[in-house]
Amino acid sequence: MNWNLLYKRAYIPYSERPAACVVESKNGHFYAGVRIENVSYPITIPAVQSACAICLSEGEIPAGLYIENREFDQLDFWVKEFNLKVHEVESPPIENTEDLFHPADNNFNTLPKLKSLLTKAVTPNSDFPVSAMLFTNDGYFEGVNIEVSDWTKGLCAERVVIAKAITAGITEFEKLEIHTKKGEISSPCGACRQVIAEFLPYHEIKLHHAEGTLSEHLSIDLLPFNFKSASLKKQG
Structure with a gap:
């Protein structure tokens, strides 16, 4: 590479x-x-x-x-x-970026995987772990929320999993599933909704809530009247 x-x-x-x-x-x-x-x-x-x-x-x-x-x-x-x-260095010390991609499984139950992923969340400040799975035609990526000493430099699970996919060269997505361990509902923050609107503008979003229920949404419904890239003059 x-x-x-x-x-x-x-x-x-x-x-x-x-x-x-x-x-x-x-x-x-x-x-x-x-x-x-x-x-x-x-x-x-x-x-x-x-x-x-x-x-x-x-x-x-x-x-x-x-x-x-x-x-x-x-x-x-x-x-x-x-x-x-x-x-x-003149070249990166890495052969590929697809190692974090998981092949599709038609009989896959996402909830147990989302629950197990919560243990990977790095949440020393909030103690509020979140997990996410981003699905493509051929498989999925996993993500959890990350916090560091500067609160503004942390990343939510949704943005971590999108970053994994884009770094791997994959930009065509099917759906996003999210789970939280605590709280009344599992729901993306405003910043994540804006990022989701950019990369999954009319896609299925499944929210697995801490108390065991599930709600399903279209991403456009999570951030109606969102600011769109067509509003900007791009370079070139």
Whole structure:
């Protein structure tokens, strides 16, 4: 794999400024991340945040960071947060980014998997674990919410799982399922609803609530009159 392949997977329709990196965990596993923009620009996910959150969602701790010689949003924070050793390299130390993809199973019961995923959530501040599964035609990705020392740098489960899929080069989705361990209802936050509107604009969203019930929605109903990318003049 080369950097250009990862750069092509970055979702950058507004800035056309691709960014990608690879995080190495303390166990020696590698996790890639790419820049994922949003029409609501403060919700854009920088490549370093994406890679670190993906690593943490797999129960691992970031230890090293591999990048090309270019500027990165949030770089100083994540390097300091995990005392990352930064390596500038000509090519990423990773063969593929599909390892976190799970093949489809026609007899798959999602609720037990969503419940088991809750144990992977990193929630030292809120103690409010959330899990998510994002489905494609051929299988699914898993995600949990991630919190770090700076509350604003955390990512919800919905955005973690979308980041995994986009980094893997997959952008065609079928549905999203979400589960919470606590609370009255399982429901995406406002920021996640805006991101969902960008990548799953008219898709099925299944919410598995903590007390055992299920509600099904279309994503457009979660954020009516949402701000759309067609409202902006894109580059090029």
